[in-house]
Amino acid sequence: MIIEYLKVFITGGIICSIGQILIDKTKLTPARILVIFVTLGVIFTAIGVYKPLVDYGKAGATVPISGFGYALANGVIEEVKDKGFIGIFTGGVKATSAGIAAAIAFGYLAALFAKPKIK
Amino acid sequence: MKIGKQTLKLESTPKILETSAAVGPKESDGPLGIYFDIKCSDVFYGEKTFEKAESKYMKAAIDNLLYKLNLQNDNIDYIFAGDLLNQCIASGYCIRDLNIPFFGLYGACSTFVESIILSSLFINAGYGTKVIASASSHFCSAERQFRMPLEHGNQKPPTAQSTVTGCGAALLVPHTFEKKVPVVTYVTPGKIVDMGIKDMNNMGAAMAPAAFDTIITHLKDTERKPEYYDAIITGDLGVEGTDILIDLCKDYGVDISKVHRDCGKEIYDLTKRDMNAGGSGCACMASVFSGYFYQELKEKRLNRVLIVATGALMSPISIGQGESIPSIAHAAAIENEV
Numbered sequence: 001m002i003i004e005y006l007k008v009f010i011t012g013g014i015i016c017s018i019g020q021i022l023i024d025k026t027k028l029t030p031a032r033i034l035v036i037f038v039t040l041g042v043i044f045t046a047i048g049v050y051k052p053l054v055d056y057g058k059a060g061a062t063v064p065i066s067g068f069g070y071a072l073a074n075g076v077i078e079e080v081k082d083k084g085f086i087g088i089f090t091g092g093v094k095a096t097s098a099g100i101a102a103a104i105a106f107g108y109l110a111a112l113f114a115k116p117k118i119k
Numbered sequence: 120m121k122i123g124k125q126t127l128k129l130e131s132t133p134k135i136l137e138t139s140a141a142v143g144p145k146e147s148d149g150p151l152g153i154y155f156d157i158k159c160s161d162v163f164y165g166e167k168t169f170e171k172a173e174s175k176y177m178k179a180a181i182d183n184l185l186y187k188l189n190l191q192n193d194n195i196d197y198i199f200a201g202d203l204l205n206q207c208i209a210s211g212y213c214i215r216d217l218n219i220p221f222f223g224l225y226g227a228c229s230t231f232v233e234s235i236i237l238s239s240l241f242i243n244a245g246y247g248t249k250v251i252a253s254a255s256s257h258f259c260s261a262e263r264q265f266r267m268p269l270e271h272g273n274q275k276p277p278t279a280q281s282t283v284t285g286c287g288a289a290l291l292v293p294h295t296f297e298k299k300v301p302v303v304t305y306v307t308p309g310k311i312v313d314m315g316i317k318d319m320n321n322m323g324a325a326m327a328p329a330a331f332d333t334i335i336t337h338l339k340d341t342e343r344k345p346e347y348y349d350a351i352i353t354g355d356l357g358v359e360g361t362d363i364l365i366d367l368c369k370d371y372g373v374d375i376s377k378v379h380r381d382c383g384k385e386i387y388d389l390t391k392r393d394m395n396a397g398g399s400g401c402a403c404m405a406s407v408f409s410g411y412f413y414q415e416l417k418e419k420r421l422n423r424v425l426i427v428a429t430g431a432l433m434s435p436i437s438i439g440q441g442e443s444i445p446s447i448a449h450a451a452a453i454e455n456e457v
Contacts, residue, residue: 023274023276024276027318027320029276030267030273030274030276031267031273111270115163116259116268116269116270117162117269118143118144118145118162118258118259118269118284
Protein backbone atom coordinates (compact mmCIF):
# COMPACT_ATOMS: atom_id res chain seq x y z
CA MET A 1 0.00 0.00 0.00
CA ILE A 2 2.89 2.36 0.83
CA ILE A 3 4.22 1.86 -2.69
CA GLU A 4 0.83 2.82 -4.12
CA TYR A 5 0.75 6.00 -2.02
CA LEU A 6 4.24 6.81 -3.19
CA LYS A 7 3.21 6.39 -6.83
CA VAL A 8 0.23 8.71 -6.29
CA PHE A 9 2.39 11.27 -4.51
CA ILE A 10 5.08 11.28 -7.20
CA THR A 11 2.58 11.50 -10.09
CA GLY A 12 0.62 14.35 -8.51
CA GLY A 13 3.83 16.05 -7.41
CA ILE A 14 5.31 16.03 -10.90
CA ILE A 15 2.13 17.47 -12.46
CA CYS A 16 1.98 20.26 -9.87
CA SER A 17 5.72 20.97 -10.17
CA ILE A 18 5.22 21.58 -13.89
CA GLY A 19 2.59 24.18 -12.95
CA GLN A 20 4.95 25.82 -10.43
CA ILE A 21 7.76 25.96 -12.98
CA LEU A 22 5.41 27.59 -15.50
CA ILE A 23 4.42 30.22 -12.89
CA ASP A 24 8.03 30.91 -11.91
CA LYS A 25 9.77 30.81 -15.26
CA THR A 26 7.23 32.01 -17.83
CA LYS A 27 4.99 35.03 -18.16
CA LEU A 28 1.84 32.86 -18.27
CA THR A 29 -0.87 33.99 -15.86
CA PRO A 30 -2.23 31.42 -13.38
CA ALA A 31 -5.57 31.45 -15.25
CA ARG A 32 -3.86 30.54 -18.52
CA ILE A 33 -1.87 27.76 -16.87
CA LEU A 34 -5.14 26.36 -15.51
CA VAL A 35 -6.74 26.35 -18.96
CA ILE A 36 -3.63 24.81 -20.54
CA PHE A 37 -3.70 21.98 -17.95
CA VAL A 38 -7.39 21.19 -18.56
CA THR A 39 -6.94 21.29 -22.34
CA LEU A 40 -3.82 19.13 -22.21
CA GLY A 41 -5.72 16.68 -20.01
CA VAL A 42 -8.37 16.40 -22.72
CA ILE A 43 -5.85 16.05 -25.54
CA PHE A 44 -3.69 13.48 -23.73
CA THR A 45 -6.79 11.44 -22.89
CA ALA A 46 -7.98 11.57 -26.51
CA ILE A 47 -4.64 10.28 -27.82
CA GLY A 48 -4.52 7.66 -25.09
CA VAL A 49 -1.57 8.99 -23.09
CA TYR A 50 -3.40 10.01 -19.93
CA LYS A 51 -5.09 6.66 -19.23
CA PRO A 52 -1.81 4.84 -18.44
CA LEU A 53 -0.87 7.76 -16.18
CA VAL A 54 -4.13 7.34 -14.25
CA ASP A 55 -3.57 3.57 -14.03
CA TYR A 56 -0.14 4.23 -12.53
CA GLY A 57 -0.69 7.33 -10.40
CA LYS A 58 -4.42 7.00 -9.57
CA ALA A 59 -5.61 10.12 -7.66
CA GLY A 60 -2.21 11.68 -8.31
CA ALA A 61 -3.32 12.05 -11.92
CA THR A 62 -7.08 12.58 -11.46
CA VAL A 63 -7.09 15.17 -8.66
CA PRO A 64 -4.92 17.87 -10.34
CA ILE A 65 -6.86 20.01 -12.81
CA SER A 66 -5.55 17.98 -15.78
CA GLY A 67 -7.61 15.13 -14.30
CA PHE A 68 -10.68 17.26 -14.93
CA GLY A 69 -9.74 17.26 -18.63
CA TYR A 70 -9.34 13.48 -18.42
CA ALA A 71 -12.86 13.16 -16.97
CA LEU A 72 -14.28 15.49 -19.64
CA ALA A 73 -12.71 13.55 -22.51
CA ASN A 74 -13.64 10.15 -21.08
CA GLY A 75 -17.21 11.30 -20.59
CA VAL A 76 -17.46 12.38 -24.20
CA ILE A 77 -15.98 9.13 -25.48
CA GLU A 78 -18.41 7.02 -23.40
CA GLU A 79 -21.43 9.11 -24.30
CA VAL A 80 -20.62 9.07 -28.02
CA LYS A 81 -20.45 5.26 -27.87
CA ASP A 82 -23.85 5.25 -26.17
CA LYS A 83 -25.83 8.05 -27.78
CA GLY A 84 -23.86 9.00 -30.87
CA PHE A 85 -23.20 12.52 -32.09
CA ILE A 86 -25.10 14.36 -29.32
CA GLY A 87 -22.73 12.80 -26.82
CA ILE A 88 -20.01 15.26 -27.90
CA PHE A 89 -22.05 17.98 -26.18
CA THR A 90 -23.57 16.10 -23.25
CA GLY A 91 -20.87 13.61 -22.26
CA GLY A 92 -18.28 15.96 -20.80
CA VAL A 93 -20.58 17.81 -18.46
CA LYS A 94 -22.42 14.63 -17.46
CA ALA A 95 -19.22 12.90 -16.45
CA THR A 96 -17.97 15.89 -14.47
CA SER A 97 -21.34 16.96 -13.07
CA ALA A 98 -20.65 15.59 -9.59
CA GLY A 99 -17.43 17.57 -9.38
CA ILE A 100 -18.98 20.78 -10.70
CA ALA A 101 -22.03 20.59 -8.41
CA ALA A 102 -19.82 19.75 -5.43
CA ALA A 103 -17.55 22.71 -6.19
CA ILE A 104 -20.54 25.05 -6.19
CA ALA A 105 -22.08 23.57 -3.04
CA PHE A 106 -18.85 23.46 -1.01
CA GLY A 107 -17.75 26.83 -2.38
CA TYR A 108 -21.01 28.30 -1.13
CA LEU A 109 -20.63 26.64 2.26
CA ALA A 110 -17.06 27.84 2.59
CA ALA A 111 -18.15 31.39 1.73
CA LEU A 112 -20.68 31.25 4.55
CA PHE A 113 -18.18 30.28 7.19
CA ALA A 114 -14.82 31.62 6.01
CA LYS A 115 -13.34 34.98 5.20
CA PRO A 116 -10.56 35.56 2.65
CA LYS A 117 -7.14 36.38 4.09
CA ILE A 118 -4.24 38.46 2.88
CA LYS A 119 -1.42 36.47 1.26
CA MET B 120 5.02 80.32 -13.31
CA LYS B 121 5.95 77.85 -15.98
CA ILE B 122 9.67 77.39 -16.43
CA GLY B 123 11.33 75.29 -19.12
CA LYS B 124 9.34 72.58 -20.82
CA GLN B 125 6.84 71.45 -18.21
CA THR B 126 7.87 72.54 -14.72
CA LEU B 127 5.95 75.01 -12.58
CA LYS B 128 7.69 77.24 -10.07
CA LEU B 129 5.55 77.95 -7.02
CA GLU B 130 6.45 81.55 -6.20
CA SER B 131 4.62 81.56 -2.89
CA THR B 132 6.09 78.17 -1.82
CA PRO B 133 3.10 76.45 -0.14
CA LYS B 134 3.90 74.68 3.11
CA ILE B 135 3.21 71.07 3.96
CA LEU B 136 1.97 71.73 7.48
CA GLU B 137 1.46 68.15 8.59
CA THR B 138 1.13 64.60 7.26
CA SER B 139 -0.50 61.44 8.48
CA ALA B 140 -0.13 57.79 7.45
CA ALA B 141 -2.27 54.74 8.19
CA VAL B 142 -1.05 51.29 7.15
CA GLY B 143 -1.93 47.61 7.33
CA PRO B 144 -0.19 44.70 9.09
CA LYS B 145 2.55 43.89 6.54
CA GLU B 146 3.61 47.53 6.33
CA SER B 147 3.63 47.85 10.12
CA ASP B 148 5.98 44.87 10.32
CA GLY B 149 8.30 46.35 7.69
CA PRO B 150 11.50 48.32 8.33
CA LEU B 151 9.58 51.66 8.33
CA GLY B 152 6.92 50.39 10.73
CA ILE B 153 7.85 52.77 13.54
CA TYR B 154 7.26 55.86 11.39
CA PHE B 155 3.57 55.32 10.60
CA ASP B 156 0.91 57.09 12.70
CA ILE B 157 -1.76 54.41 12.55
CA LYS B 158 -0.98 50.73 12.32
CA CYS B 159 -3.94 48.42 11.92
CA SER B 160 -3.31 44.70 12.23
CA ASP B 161 -6.65 43.83 10.58
CA VAL B 162 -6.80 44.06 6.77
CA PHE B 163 -10.59 44.34 7.09
CA TYR B 164 -10.24 47.20 9.59
CA GLY B 165 -13.40 45.86 11.22
CA GLU B 166 -15.39 46.20 7.97
CA LYS B 167 -17.19 43.59 5.89
CA THR B 168 -15.38 44.14 2.60
CA PHE B 169 -11.86 45.10 1.51
CA GLU B 170 -13.23 48.11 -0.37
CA LYS B 171 -14.85 49.45 2.81
CA ALA B 172 -11.66 48.71 4.68
CA GLU B 173 -9.67 50.80 2.19
CA SER B 174 -12.07 53.73 2.70
CA LYS B 175 -11.58 53.35 6.42
CA TYR B 176 -7.79 53.45 6.11
CA MET B 177 -8.19 56.73 4.28
CA LYS B 178 -10.66 58.01 6.86
CA ALA B 179 -8.25 57.10 9.65
CA ALA B 180 -5.37 58.93 7.96
CA ILE B 181 -7.42 62.09 7.32
CA ASP B 182 -9.05 62.09 10.78
CA ASN B 183 -5.64 61.72 12.36
CA LEU B 184 -4.26 64.54 10.22
CA LEU B 185 -7.01 66.87 11.45
CA TYR B 186 -6.62 65.64 15.03
CA LYS B 187 -2.87 66.37 15.00
CA LEU B 188 -3.59 69.98 14.04
CA ASN B 189 -6.70 70.34 16.14
CA LEU B 190 -8.79 71.14 13.05
CA GLN B 191 -12.38 70.29 12.08
CA ASN B 192 -13.65 69.09 8.70
CA ASP B 193 -15.17 72.49 7.88
CA ASN B 194 -11.78 74.17 8.31
CA ILE B 195 -10.65 72.36 5.15
CA ASP B 196 -11.28 74.11 1.82
CA TYR B 197 -10.70 71.28 -0.64
CA ILE B 198 -9.46 67.74 -0.78
CA PHE B 199 -7.65 66.07 -3.67
CA ALA B 200 -7.64 62.30 -3.37
CA GLY B 201 -7.65 59.09 -5.36
CA ASP B 202 -7.12 55.34 -5.27
CA LEU B 203 -6.88 52.34 -7.58
CA LEU B 204 -10.45 51.09 -7.59
CA ASN B 205 -13.05 51.55 -10.33
CA GLN B 206 -14.69 54.97 -10.07
CA CYS B 207 -12.26 55.76 -7.19
CA ILE B 208 -14.75 54.36 -4.69
CA ALA B 209 -12.31 54.11 -1.79
CA SER B 210 -11.89 57.90 -1.81
CA GLY B 211 -15.49 58.64 -2.79
CA TYR B 212 -17.05 56.63 0.02
CA CYS B 213 -14.53 57.94 2.54
CA ILE B 214 -15.03 61.58 1.66
CA ARG B 215 -18.82 61.14 1.51
CA ASP B 216 -18.78 61.46 5.30
CA LEU B 217 -16.38 64.40 5.50
CA ASN B 218 -18.43 67.22 3.97
CA ILE B 219 -15.40 68.73 2.20
CA PRO B 220 -15.36 69.77 -1.51
CA PHE B 221 -13.63 66.91 -3.31
CA PHE B 222 -11.62 66.40 -6.48
CA GLY B 223 -11.30 62.70 -7.33
CA LEU B 224 -8.05 61.83 -9.10
CA TYR B 225 -6.84 58.80 -10.98
CA GLY B 226 -3.15 58.61 -11.71
CA ALA B 227 -2.71 54.96 -10.73
CA CYS B 228 0.27 54.77 -8.36
CA SER B 229 1.25 58.37 -9.19
CA THR B 230 -1.91 59.70 -7.54
CA PHE B 231 -0.32 60.96 -4.32
CA VAL B 232 2.13 63.29 -6.05
CA GLU B 233 -0.62 64.34 -8.47
CA SER B 234 -2.69 65.31 -5.38
CA ILE B 235 0.28 67.19 -3.88
CA ILE B 236 0.88 69.05 -7.16
CA LEU B 237 -2.73 70.16 -7.55
CA SER B 238 -3.14 71.06 -3.86
CA SER B 239 0.01 73.16 -3.86
CA LEU B 240 -1.06 74.89 -7.09
CA PHE B 241 -4.42 75.72 -5.48
CA ILE B 242 -2.67 77.17 -2.44
CA ASN B 243 -0.13 78.99 -4.59
CA ALA B 244 -2.94 80.63 -6.56
CA GLY B 245 -4.70 81.67 -3.36
CA TYR B 246 -7.79 79.51 -3.98
CA GLY B 247 -7.70 78.08 -0.50
CA THR B 248 -5.81 78.16 2.78
CA LYS B 249 -6.11 74.53 3.83
CA VAL B 250 -6.08 71.82 1.20
CA ILE B 251 -5.63 68.09 1.80
CA ALA B 252 -3.79 65.79 -0.62
CA SER B 253 -4.34 62.08 -0.15
CA ALA B 254 -4.17 58.68 -1.83
CA SER B 255 -4.92 55.14 -0.73
CA SER B 256 -4.55 51.54 -1.85
CA HIS B 257 -5.26 48.13 -0.37
CA PHE B 258 -3.58 44.85 -1.28
CA CYS B 259 -6.81 42.85 -1.22
CA SER B 260 -9.00 45.28 -3.16
CA ALA B 261 -6.22 45.84 -5.71
CA GLU B 262 -5.91 42.08 -6.26
CA ARG B 263 -9.63 41.99 -7.04
CA GLN B 264 -9.33 45.05 -9.28
CA PHE B 265 -6.29 44.02 -11.29
CA ARG B 266 -5.88 40.26 -10.93
CA MET B 267 -8.33 37.89 -9.23
CA PRO B 268 -10.43 38.23 -6.08
CA LEU B 269 -8.58 36.73 -3.09
CA GLU B 270 -11.59 34.44 -2.58
CA HIS B 271 -10.48 32.73 -5.79
CA GLY B 272 -7.36 31.50 -4.01
CA ASN B 273 -5.12 32.13 -6.99
CA GLN B 274 -1.36 31.60 -7.01
CA LYS B 275 0.62 34.82 -7.08
CA PRO B 276 3.54 34.99 -9.52
CA PRO B 277 6.80 35.59 -7.63
CA THR B 278 7.82 38.57 -9.76
CA ALA B 279 4.72 40.59 -8.89
CA GLN B 280 5.01 43.56 -6.54
CA SER B 281 2.82 43.66 -3.49
CA THR B 282 0.24 46.48 -3.27
CA VAL B 283 0.67 48.53 -0.10
CA THR B 284 -2.33 48.58 2.24
CA GLY B 285 -2.85 52.01 3.69
CA CYS B 286 -3.21 55.70 3.05
CA GLY B 287 -1.19 58.87 3.33
CA ALA B 288 -2.55 62.38 3.69
CA ALA B 289 -0.89 65.79 3.76
CA LEU B 290 -2.23 69.23 4.60
CA LEU B 291 -1.01 72.13 2.48
CA VAL B 292 -1.24 75.73 3.65
CA PRO B 293 -0.01 79.13 2.36
CA HIS B 294 3.48 80.31 3.16
CA THR B 295 2.10 82.87 5.61
CA PHE B 296 1.66 80.15 8.23
CA GLU B 297 4.15 80.72 11.02
CA LYS B 298 5.39 77.18 11.57
CA LYS B 299 8.73 76.18 10.05
CA VAL B 300 7.87 73.20 7.88
CA PRO B 301 8.95 71.85 4.47
CA VAL B 302 7.67 73.76 1.43
CA VAL B 303 6.85 72.80 -2.16
CA THR B 304 9.09 74.77 -4.52
CA TYR B 305 8.72 73.23 -7.97
CA VAL B 306 6.33 70.73 -9.49
CA THR B 307 6.77 68.81 -12.74
CA PRO B 308 3.65 67.10 -14.07
CA GLY B 309 4.65 64.16 -16.26
CA LYS B 310 3.92 63.07 -19.82
CA ILE B 311 2.63 59.63 -20.70
CA VAL B 312 5.47 57.38 -21.78
CA ASP B 313 4.84 53.97 -23.31
CA MET B 314 7.75 51.74 -24.27
CA GLY B 315 5.50 48.88 -25.38
CA ILE B 316 5.81 46.66 -22.30
CA LYS B 317 2.79 44.38 -21.92
CA ASP B 318 3.67 42.35 -18.84
CA MET B 319 1.37 43.30 -15.94
CA ASN B 320 3.72 41.58 -13.51
CA ASN B 321 6.61 43.77 -14.48
CA MET B 322 5.29 47.26 -13.91
CA GLY B 323 8.60 48.58 -12.60
CA ALA B 324 10.11 48.10 -16.06
CA ALA B 325 7.11 49.76 -17.72
CA MET B 326 7.21 52.77 -15.40
CA ALA B 327 10.98 53.40 -15.22
CA PRO B 328 11.11 55.27 -18.59
CA ALA B 329 8.33 57.61 -17.38
CA ALA B 330 10.28 58.32 -14.18
CA PHE B 331 13.41 58.91 -16.26
CA ASP B 332 11.57 61.35 -18.55
CA THR B 333 10.12 63.39 -15.67
CA ILE B 334 13.33 63.46 -13.60
CA ILE B 335 15.50 64.56 -16.52
CA THR B 336 12.94 67.17 -17.60
CA HIS B 337 12.71 68.47 -14.04
CA LEU B 338 16.48 68.75 -13.68
CA LYS B 339 16.77 70.52 -17.05
CA ASP B 340 13.87 72.90 -16.39
CA THR B 341 15.16 73.89 -12.95
CA GLU B 342 18.83 73.80 -14.04
CA ARG B 343 19.60 71.63 -11.05
CA LYS B 344 21.99 68.72 -10.73
CA PRO B 345 20.90 65.45 -9.08
CA GLU B 346 23.33 66.24 -6.23
CA TYR B 347 21.24 69.31 -5.40
CA TYR B 348 18.78 66.88 -3.82
CA ASP B 349 19.49 64.86 -0.71
CA ALA B 350 17.16 62.25 -2.16
CA ILE B 351 15.30 61.63 -5.39
CA ILE B 352 12.48 59.40 -4.21
CA THR B 353 10.49 57.26 -6.61
CA GLY B 354 7.23 55.61 -5.61
CA ASP B 355 7.15 51.97 -6.59
CA LEU B 356 9.68 51.08 -9.25
CA GLY B 357 10.86 48.15 -7.14
CA VAL B 358 14.19 46.41 -7.55
CA GLU B 359 14.13 45.87 -11.31
CA GLY B 360 12.56 49.25 -12.15
CA THR B 361 15.17 51.05 -10.05
CA ASP B 362 18.02 49.39 -11.95
CA ILE B 363 16.43 50.36 -15.26
CA LEU B 364 15.94 53.98 -14.13
CA ILE B 365 19.52 54.34 -12.95
CA ASP B 366 20.82 52.80 -16.20
CA LEU B 367 18.63 55.07 -18.34
CA CYS B 368 19.94 58.12 -16.47
CA LYS B 369 23.54 56.91 -16.75
CA ASP B 370 23.20 56.42 -20.51
CA TYR B 371 21.92 59.99 -20.64
CA GLY B 372 24.95 61.20 -18.69
CA VAL B 373 23.23 61.87 -15.38
CA ASP B 374 24.17 59.85 -12.31
CA ILE B 375 21.33 59.62 -9.79
CA SER B 376 22.48 56.38 -8.16
CA LYS B 377 23.87 58.18 -5.08
CA VAL B 378 20.67 60.04 -4.25
CA HIS B 379 18.00 57.70 -5.58
CA ARG B 380 15.64 55.95 -3.16
CA ASP B 381 12.50 53.94 -3.85
CA CYS B 382 9.57 53.69 -1.43
CA GLY B 383 8.64 50.27 -2.82
CA LYS B 384 12.09 48.95 -1.93
CA GLU B 385 12.09 50.42 1.56
CA ILE B 386 8.61 49.63 2.88
CA TYR B 387 9.06 45.85 3.13
CA ASP B 388 11.89 43.64 4.21
CA LEU B 389 12.86 42.38 0.75
CA THR B 390 14.67 39.36 2.14
CA LYS B 391 11.36 37.92 3.35
CA ARG B 392 9.40 35.36 1.38
CA ASP B 393 7.12 36.71 -1.41
CA MET B 394 8.43 40.22 -0.87
CA ASN B 395 11.29 40.16 -3.33
CA ALA B 396 9.88 42.68 -5.81
CA GLY B 397 8.86 45.28 -3.21
CA GLY B 398 5.73 47.34 -2.69
CA SER B 399 3.50 49.22 -5.11
CA GLY B 400 0.18 51.06 -5.18
CA CYS B 401 -0.92 54.63 -4.43
CA ALA B 402 -0.31 54.12 -0.73
CA CYS B 403 3.33 53.15 -1.32
CA MET B 404 4.48 56.73 -1.99
CA ALA B 405 1.61 58.20 0.07
CA SER B 406 2.34 56.35 3.31
CA VAL B 407 6.15 56.27 3.01
CA PHE B 408 6.32 60.00 2.26
CA SER B 409 3.72 60.95 4.87
CA GLY B 410 5.12 58.62 7.49
CA TYR B 411 8.86 58.48 6.94
CA PHE B 412 10.27 61.08 4.54
CA TYR B 413 8.22 63.97 5.92
CA GLN B 414 9.66 63.32 9.37
CA GLU B 415 13.16 63.10 7.92
CA LEU B 416 12.59 66.53 6.36
CA LYS B 417 11.14 67.99 9.54
CA GLU B 418 14.06 66.75 11.60
CA LYS B 419 16.48 68.09 8.95
CA ARG B 420 18.11 64.74 8.25
CA LEU B 421 17.03 65.47 4.67
CA ASN B 422 16.64 69.02 3.45
CA ARG B 423 15.87 68.83 -0.25
CA VAL B 424 13.97 65.98 -1.83
CA LEU B 425 12.33 65.34 -5.17
CA ILE B 426 9.39 62.98 -4.92
CA VAL B 427 8.58 61.21 -8.18
CA ALA B 428 5.56 58.90 -8.17
CA THR B 429 5.07 56.66 -11.18
CA GLY B 430 1.77 55.25 -12.35
CA ALA B 431 0.83 52.57 -14.87
CA LEU B 432 -2.32 53.73 -16.63
CA MET B 433 -3.61 50.39 -17.90
CA SER B 434 -6.59 48.30 -16.88
CA PRO B 435 -7.08 44.53 -16.95
CA ILE B 436 -9.36 45.11 -19.95
CA SER B 437 -6.77 47.00 -21.99
CA ILE B 438 -4.17 44.35 -21.13
CA GLY B 439 -6.64 41.61 -22.13
CA GLN B 440 -7.08 43.39 -25.46
CA GLY B 441 -3.32 43.24 -26.02
CA GLU B 442 -2.51 46.90 -25.30
CA SER B 443 0.82 47.90 -23.77
CA ILE B 444 1.21 49.78 -20.47
CA PRO B 445 1.17 53.60 -20.72
CA SER B 446 3.08 55.09 -17.78
CA ILE B 447 3.30 58.47 -16.14
CA ALA B 448 5.45 60.08 -13.48
CA HIS B 449 4.74 63.27 -11.55
CA ALA B 450 7.42 65.08 -9.56
CA ALA B 451 7.38 67.65 -6.77
CA ALA B 452 10.40 69.28 -5.13
CA ILE B 453 9.99 69.59 -1.38
CA GLU B 454 12.56 71.56 0.57
CA ASN B 455 13.36 72.98 3.96
CA GLU B 456 13.84 76.73 3.93
CA VAL B 457 17.25 77.83 5.05
